[in-house]
Amino acid sequence: MRWRVLAAAMLACASMAAGAHNFHMGIADISYNAASGSTEVVHTYTGHDVEALLTNLYQRQFDLGQEDSEAALRRYVDRQFHITGADGKRLRLNWVGMKVNADNVVIFQEIEHTRLAPATRIHNQLLIDFLPSQRNTLNVQDGGAIQTLFFDHQHTELPIK
Numbered sequence: 001m002r003w004r005v006l007a008a009a010m011l012a013c014a015s016m017a018a019g020a021h022n023f024h025m026g027i028a029d030i031s032y033n034a035a036s037g038s039t040e041v042v043h044t045y046t047g048h049d050v051e052a053l054l055t056n057l058y059q060r061q062f063d064l065g066q067e068d069s070e071a072a073l074r075r076y077v078d079r080q081f082h083i084t085g086a087d088g089k090r091l092r093l094n095w096v097g098m099k100v101n102a103d104n105v106v107i108f109q110e111i112e113h114t115r116l117a118p119a120t121r122i123h124n125q126l127l128i129d130f131l132p133s134q135r136n137t138l139n140v141q142d143g144g145a146i147q148t149l150f151f152d153h154q155h156t157e158l159p160i161k
Contacts, residue, residue: 024049024134026126031141032115039116041093041109043081045127050105053130064100073098077107080126086119116142120160124151 026045033040047064054062054072062069074095083091096108127134128151136151140160149158 024127024131026134026136028124028136028138029141030116030122030138032143036110037113037115039111039114041107041111043077043107043109043126045105045107047100047103047105049127049131049134053127056130064098064105070098073105073107077109077126080124080129082123083111083116084121084123086117091120116140116160118161121157122149122151122160123157124149125156128153128156 024046026043028041028043030039030041032038050073051062051064053076054069057076058072062072064070064073077095078093081093083093085091091111091114093109093111096110098108099106122138122140124136124138126136128136132153134152138149138151140147140149147160149160151158
């Protein structure tokens with residue numbers, strides 16, 4: 001009897017832990033680097049959300065530390081995140097690389113020799129197409145001012161000021 005109660009308690013804790021991660025978020029920072037004259041983009045997402053996304057897209061397991069995983073993630077990011085200049089043309093986002101730890105995936109991109117102009121539009125649908133509760137925060141910093149944008153199912157493309 002005692003083991004059944006213990007087993008039931010453990011199952012209850014496990015199910016609560018599994019349901020605890022029902023809010024999904026990512027954060028990105030865009031900033032102008034005066035030294036290089038380039039705009040830098042740094043994204044941070046939860047590692048197991050990214051692995052689940054890639055597994056769902058490609059129907060196989062991924063280890064984010066492997067080169068083929070980086071290539072698959074890069075293709076996805078190129079589709080789901082882009083920046084359009086004030087002239088309506090997409091700006092070229094170069095993939096710099098990524099860093100993976102036990103909890104997060106950090107993605108580095110840059111737009112060489114470019115400073116974002118007012119009316120530039122950001123399209124950020126990263127993980128939003130996969131996780132219904134995904135919400136992405138993006139901070140744009142140019143000089144001292146910081147503008148924060150929030151992306152979700154209703155807002156996947158927003159202008160900067």
